[in-house]
Amino acid sequence: MDKKRRRTLLAWLVLLIYWPAIFVATHLPRLPPVSLHGGDKTAHFLVFFFLTILFWLARYGKLRPGVTKRPFWRCLLWLALYGAIDEISQNLVPNRCADAVDWIADMGGVLAGLAVLALMRRWVYWLIVLAGAILAGRHWPGPQRPIESLPLFWRQFELAYILAAYALLTLLWWLSWCPAGRIVWRRRIGIATLTALPAFLLLDEGWCWWQWQTRPGAELLCGLGGILLGVVCAWAFCRQHEIAEAEKCGKPV
Numbered sequence: 001m002d003k004k005r006r007r008t009l010l011a012w013l014v015l016l017i018y019w020p021a022i023f024v025a026t027h028l029p030r031l032p033p034v035s036l037h038g039g040d041k042t043a044h045f046l047v048f049f050f051l052t053i054l055f056w057l058a059r060y061g062k063l064r065p066g067v068t069k070r071p072f073w074r075c076l077l078w079l080a081l082y083g084a085i086d087e088i089s090q091n092l093v094p095n096r097c098a099d100a101v102d103w104i105a106d107m108g109g110v111l112a113g114l115a116v117l118a119l120m121r122r123w124v125y126w127l128i129v130l131a132g133a134i135l136a137g138r139h140w141p142g143p144q145r146p147i148e149s150l151p152l153f154w155r156q157f158e159l160a161y162i163l164a165a166y167a168l169l170t171l172l173w174w175l176s177w178c179p180a181g182r183i184v185w186r187r188r189i190g191i192a193t194l195t196a197l198p199a200f201l202l203l204d205e206g207w208c209w210w211q212w213q214t215r216p217g218a219e220l221l222c223g224l225g226g227i228l229l230g231v232v233c234a235w236a237f238c239r240q241h242e243i244a245e246a247e248k249c250g251k252p253v
Helices: 003-026 040-060 070-092 100-119 123-139 158-177 187-212 218-249
Strands: none
Touching: 003 040, 003 070, 040 070, 040 100, 070 100, 100 123, 123 158, 123 187, 158 187, 158 218, 187 218
């Protein structure tokens, strides 16, 4: 079995487990309270976001969604129809009822999933998605910081999350500047990195200070540490690539 067929079968297998599972979950008479920030609407969004990605990968593989392509509208139509049937059929379950707002949250997840699939082949788009996720994750509207709505076990990883998020952001930024998605070491990329990303970090922390009245401290240091870690990783990847190329050509390292 070739690699392409194995990927397709794996996507179908995961989809055939995931889809019935979410159908059963939405038709149980009682569900445990949703602890996600934003409540059940966030859960609806995330459930259909992942359903969209799995459905697309199983049905269309690596084809990129586009509003001018028929698969895009077919996927949108099928999942919109399923979301409507899912909501309407909940009227038959005790303690459950159809909710148009839930369907709107479902469709938001579908559109977000299609957007990610359309953008995922370019590093600059992943960069935009991650930057938006960092800001959304730290500044989601509410009476308190989003991290404080999580269980105590997860709150202790806030600084590690900031460090890892900014390290990954730095690598994606570096890749967005490099030709053909290969990490290369350039002085101008380093200057741009050490200028733009700290400015983004200061915007992030300044927004936190204005929104939550929390002064920048350990979070700022972890963000700076993540940027430096990303630069070090970029240099290490570039150096490893140069060594591999030299060995391939028989040149001394």
